[in-house]
Amino acid sequence: MVDLQTQYQRIKGDIDAGIQEVLDSAAFIKGPKVTAFQEHLEAYTGAKHVIPVGNGTDALQIALMGLGLRPGDEVITPTFTFIATAEVVALLGLTPVVVDVDWETMNMDVEAVRRAITPRTKAIVPVHLFGQCADMQALMDLAREKHIYVVEDACQAIGAQFTFANGETKQAGTIGDIGCTSFFPSKNLGCYGDGGAIFTNDDALAEHMRAIANHGCHVRYHHDEVGVNSRLDSIQAAILDAKLPHLDEYIAARQKAAAYYDEAFANCERLLIPGRQAHSTHVFHQYTLRVVGADRDTLREGLAQAGIPAMIYYPVPLHQQKAYLDPRYQDGDFPVAERLAACVLSLPMHTELDEEQLSYITSNVLQLV
Ligand SMILES: *Cc1c(COP(=O)(O)O)cnc(C)c1O
Numbered sequence: 001m002v003d004l005q006t007q008y009q010r011i012k013g014d015i016d017a018g019i020q021e022v023l024d025s026a027a028f029i030k031g032p033k034v035t036a037f038q039e040h041l042e043a044y045t046g047a048k049h050v051i052p053v054g055n056g057t058d059a060l061q062i063a064l065m066g067l068g069l070r071p072g073d074e075v076i077t078p079t080f081t082f083i084a085t086a087e088v089v090a091l092l093g094l095t096p097v098v099v100d101v102d103w104e105t106m107n108m109d110v111e112a113v114r115r116a117i118t119p120r121t122k123a124i125v126p127v128h129l130f131g132q133c134a135d136m137q138a139l140m141d142l143a144r145e146k147h148i149y150v151v152e153d154a155c156q157a158i159g160a161q162f163t164f165a166n167g168e169t170k171q172a173g174t175i176g177d178i179g180c181t182s183f184f185p186s187k188n189l190g191c192y193g194d195g196g197a198i199f200t201n202d203d204a205l206a207e208h209m210r211a212i213a214n215h216g217c218h219v220r221y222h223h224d225e226v227g228v229n230s231r232l233d234s235i236q237a238a239i240l241d242a243k244l245p246h247l248d249e250y251i252a253a254r255q256k257a258a259a260y261y262d263e264a265f266a267n268c269e270r271l272l273i274p275g276r277q278a279h280s281t282h283v284f285h286q287y288t289l290r291v292v293g294a295d296r297d298t299l300r301e302g303l304a305q306a307g308i309p310a311m312i313y314y315p316v317p318l319h320q321q322k323a324y325l326d327p328r329y330q331d332g333d334f335p336v337a338e339r340l341a342a343c344v345l346s347l348p349m350h351t352e353l354d355e356e357q358l359s360y361i362t363s364n365v366l367q368l369v
Contacts, residue, residue, distance in 0.1 A: 001309045002186045003352040007250075011242060018238030031234035037241040038197075044244060045158075047174045047199035049206035052232035053213050056155040056182025056196040061088040062230060063151045063178040063198055064123065066209040069094050073122040077153075078108040079317040080337035081127040085153050086318050089125070097121070098318050100334040104275025106288065106344075107134040109336070114142055123149040128157035128172045130288050130313075130346075131188065131254075133280035136162045136175050143176075150176030155196075156285035157181075158189050159251050163279045173199045178209075183232075183240055188254070188285050189247050191236040253351040254284040257358060261287050261347060264362035270294040270369040286313055286346040294369035296345055302368040308361050311346045 008015065022033055034052055041050045053059050064075065071093035077085045079098035089096040099112035108126045124143055126134035143150045154160075154173035158181050163169045173179025181187075183195030198213075200206050211218045216227025232240075243250075258274075265271045270293030276282060291299060296312075303310045317337040319329040332338070347361060 001311060001346075001348050002350040004185055004190070004350075006352040007350070011246065014242040015239055018242045019235055022234045022238050025234075028234050029231060031237070033234045033241060034232055034237040037232075037237040037244070040241060040244055041197065044247070045171045045174050045199060047171075047179070048201040049199070049203070051198040051200075051206060051209050051213060052237065053196045053198060054230035054232065055194040056153075056180060056184065056187075057084040057088060058213070058228065058230040059155075059180035059182070059196040059198045060084060060125070060151065060153060061091065062209050062212050062228065063180055064088060064092055064094065065212050065227075066178065066205055067123060067149050067151070069122050072120060074118060074120045075123045075125060076113055076116050076121060077125045077318070078127055078129070078337070079319045079334045080106060080314065080340055081129060081153070081318065082155070082314065083318070083321065084155075085125055085127055086324060090324065094122075095120070096318070096324065098329070098334065100336045101129075101340065102135075102275075103336050103340070105132065105134075105277045106130065106274070106340060107132070107277060108139070110135050110138040110142060113139065117146055117148065121146070121148055123151055125151045125153055126176070127153040127155075128160060130274065130282075131157050131160055131285035132277045132282040133157060133160050133162040133172050133175075135277060136170075137164055137279065140175065149178075152176045152179040154179045154199075155182035155184075155187065157283055158187070159247055160283045161281045174201070177202065178205065183236065188250060188283055189240065189243060191239045191243075193233075193236050195232045195236045195240065196230075197232070250351045251283045253353070254349060255282070257349060257353040258282070258284045258287050260355070260358045261362065264358075264366065265289065268366060268369065271365070284349055287349040288313065288344050288346045289365075290340065290343045291345050291369070292343060296343055299365065299368045300345060303361075303364060306360075306364045308364055309348060312344060313346050314344075315341055317341050
């Protein structure tokens with residue numbers, strides 16, 4: 001699915017030197033590498049504040065804590081996503097309210113969000129699934145109208161861009177009140193362990209979230225509120241700082257592979273290629289087919305026999321997950337998400353796919369459907 005080894009070999013000199021610098025300095029926590037990476041990521045994304053944290057899940061949790069949400073407050077998320085999005089909502093004692101997604105883009109259906117808003121709704125967490133932005137124009141318009149916070153889950157979409165009707169272009173994660181991303185190794189900008197970051201343009205929120213991530217502490221050993229311990233370590237920051245200058249190339253390589261897949265599958269009526277969100281670029285964290293006229297499991301098994309991995313992201317929507325079962329929701333309530341869960345299949349997608357591999361993958365897929 002990914003080839004992190006080849007990617008590493010290409011910039012091994014820079015990465016090894018960055019790690020060595022940290023080892024020599026012994027500034028393993030909150031060292032200058034973390035500050036440098038933070039500043040470079042601010043410049044890359046255009047976010048006024050980047051707060052490096054321990055992972056993407058922590059980023060989401062700290063974001064919701066930073067907004068001061070209280071038990072009973074409702075947070076709207078798509079039901080078709082990775083579990084972390086709803087997990088932090090539940091952990092904080094907030095009420096996850098799930099909505100269906102769009103069949104083409106697989107992202108949050110904004111009309112469904114509108115219908116799910118109640119007087120208790122405090123935040124919406126759109127997920128920019130598989131690497132393209134949700135419909136942020138409609139979503140931001142709705143959120144502003146209803147005075148609801150927006151926390152973007154941009155864990156899969158760093159570098160994706162959305163262009164608004166006024167001509168303004170913004171990066172995923174810098175559009176809502178807060179944005180969250182993950183540097184998990186297989187993410188589009190991945191480190192060699194765990195890492196994450198929070199984005200915001202709001203000075204007060206930034207300060208508040210920095211304190212929350214540091215045990216709720218503004219002044220050392222004075223704790224004004226209950227916080228957490230979540231930080232990006234210096235070695236991971238050094239790795240990320242070496243990789244960030246290559247992010248645009250990495251995105252272009254993924255887009256090139258996606259274009260190859262698109263062309264190969266465009267005329268196959270048993271497969272639907274990923275639909276595109278208008279006004280958003282797609283950075284292809286995943287290339288996800290909808291298998292509509294063939295048996296997905298047979299295809300997946302056939303690919304496995306040919307040595308081609310393929311994964312199901314995600315086989316079970318949130319409202320059908322055992323830990324999140326809720327009497328408000330029944331099977332069939334979110335038909336698009338349930339249909340997607342039954343038919344999606346993600347193909348290998350990374351920065352090192354060459355034509356030979358792509359040709360081998362696509363010809364095998366086409367033979368098997
Ligand atoms: C990866 C991911 C997360 C969590 O990130 P971690 O760094 O693994 O904690 C959250 N949401 C989505 C959509 C993700 O893909």
